[in-house]
Amino acid sequence: MFQFVDLFAGVGGFHAVGSGLGGTCVYAVENDRDAASVYALNWGLDPLGDITEDANDSQMRVPDHDVLFAGFPCQPFSKSGAQRGMEETRGTLYWNILKIIEQRRPSLVFLENVRNIAGPRHRHEWQIIIETLRAHGYRVSEMPQVFSPHLLPPDLGGRPQVRERVFITATLLPEGHNREDLMAPPAVTNKPVAGWDPQTWDLQIDLLDEHDDHDDASLSETEMYWIDAWDDFVRRIWVERKRRLPGFPLWADEWVLPGDLTIPEETPKWKRDYLIKNAEFYAGHKSLIDVWTETWGIYTDLFPPSRRKLEWQAQDTKSLWDCVMHLRPSGIRAKAPTYVPALVAITQTSILGPRGRRLSWREAKRLQSLPEWFSFDGQTPKQTFKQLGNGVSVGAVWYVLRQHASRDEQFLKQTNPELLHQILTAPQSPDSTLAALRR
Numbered sequence: 285m286f287q288f289v290d291l292f293a294g295v296g297g298f299h300a301v302g303s304g305l306g307g308t309c310v311y312a313v314e315n316d317r318d319a320a321s322v323y324a325l326n327w328g329l330d331p332l333g334d335i336t337e338d339a340n341d342s343q344m345r346v347p348d349h350d351v352l353f354a355g356f357p358c359q360p361f362s363k364s365g366a367q368r369g370m371e372e373t374r375g376t377l378y379w380n381i382l383k384i385i386e387q388r389r390p391s392l393v394f395l396e397n398v399r400n401i402a403g404p405r406h407r408h409e410w411q412i413i414i415e416t417l418r419a420h421g422y423r424v425s426e427m428p429q430v431f432s433p434h435l436l437p438p439d440l441g442g443r444p445q446v447r448e449r450v451f452i453t454a455t456l457l458p459e460g461h462n463r464e465d466l467m468a469p470p471a472v473t474n475k476p477v478a479g480w481d482p483q484t485w486d487l488q489i490d491l492l493d494e495h496d497d498h499d500d501a502s503l504s505e506t507e508m509y510w511i512d513a514w515d516d517f518v519r520r521i522w523v524e525r526k527r528r529l530p531g532f533p534l535w536a537d538e539w540v541l542p543g544d545l546t547i548p549e550e551t552p553k554w555k556r557d558y559l560i561k562n563a564e565f566y567a568g569h570k571s572l573i574d575v576w577t578e579t580w581g582i583y584t585d586l587f588p589p590s591r592r593k594l595e596w597q598a599q600d601t602k603s604l605w606d607c608v609m610h611l612r613p614s615g616i617r618a619k620a621p622t623y624v625p626a627l628v629a630i631t632q633t634s635i636l637g638p639r640g641r642r643l644s645w646r647e648a649k650r651l652q653s654l655p656e657w658f659s660f661d662g663q664t665p666k667q668t669f670k671q672l673g674n675g676v677s678v679g680a681v682w683y684v685l686r687q688h689a690s691r692d693e694q695f696l697k698q699t700n701p702e703l704l705h706q707i708l709t710a711p712q713s714p715d716s717t718l719a720a721l722r723r
Contacts (some may be wrong), residue, residue: 286703291354293331295322297676298353304717339380355396391700395452402428422454430474433677434623437480439680441713444485445624445651453688458698471688485622501642502666510591513580515604529596536592539566609635626671634671645661653678655718682714
């Protein structure tokens with residue numbers, strides 16, 4: 285049986301993977317008291333603590349382990365000395381991870397972060413992470429491994445959530461390895477798996493929470509009025525156009541005839557294009573729009589500016605209430621009811637149009653592939669959504685870890701054959717394993 289550590293543990297998404305694969309958690313750390321309480325409730329291990337106190341130059345309280353999991357925060361590294369390697373990371377939480385790696389030498393390192401860590405603004409940080417892992421003898425891909433659970437079919441642990449994350453997976457190489465062995469191709473690509481079509485997801489089937497208690501997910505009367513108004517608009521436009529709404533954002537505050545349109549010189553091109561398109565759209569449907577805006581009081585205090593905008597991404601859907609919606613500061617966004625955007629916070633929680641309510645916390649839990657028995661012990665939905673939004677997708681981690689083990693099979697056979705066996709002989713999906721794992 286392998287041993288793992290769970291750093292920046294949250295409520296324990298990585299723990300679900302490690303335990304589901306038959307491993308034992310020998311150390312976990314999380315500095316958020318509420319998340320740590322949920323972790324302790326479900327996994328029987330209190331992670332409340334501070335990694336900077338447990339892993340530093342003078343202290344190493346993290347025990348030996350085979351797998352290191354970490355969904356670490358990414359602080360900027362210094363750019364004053366690009367050749368300083370590990371020392372350049374001092375003062376960041378990644379430096380504490382490196383101290384553990386340096387002293388404990390786990391067979392496998394699995395790091396998770398937001399996609400931006402591999403973007404152009406963080407190219408320096410990305411290079412330092414790759415270089416320091418290789419300097420410690422770990423085989424790792426320099427090409428970012430980006431993946432999302434909506435790309436996996438249900439039987440492989442997929443979920444209807446677009447949650448693109450970067451996974452940095454590294455294998456400790458045996459003594460005497462070649463320098464070329466440190467360079468590896470990505471273990472996964474950001475593409476659908478096994479012929480799966482993400483448009484096949486159906487939230488009514490793949491996500492629906494059957495509980496009757498959805499008081500915390502209900503919409504206000506004002507929110508329902510906004511949606512009813514724009515639903516009426518969608519239906520009227522379908523009758524008149526005989527085709528879907530345009531793909532550019534519709535801005536009711538910018539609906540003027542082209543001849544009356546004035547665009548300041550300093551207006552950026554993207555906004556200039558939208559203003560022109562909205563004017564042309566208004567000209568083509570002026571009678572309908574004028575009646576609609578008067579009927580619903582669009583230009584009154586009933587509608588703040590952010591609710592006078594509609595971004596249509598729902599293709600041929602005929603009604604707004606058939607869509608998944610988000611009431612964003614930039615407007616109302618509507619998309620087909622296939623998969624939802626990444627969980628972030630309760631203020632951006634998806635509205636399930638066909639159910640007439642927001643996503644429930646139980647459905648959010650399912651989106652992260654946590655088992656039905658996983659408990660949040662009566663805490664507020666706001667806390668629960670925050671914790672889930674900060675967590676990892678268990679199904680995506682499970683899949684990426686198995687793909688990584690397959691990629692580096694020849695090396696893990698030499699360094700930790702038992703770990704390799706436990707990963708590769710596990711079920712392809714974590715769902716049945718986690719369902720039976722309840723303490």
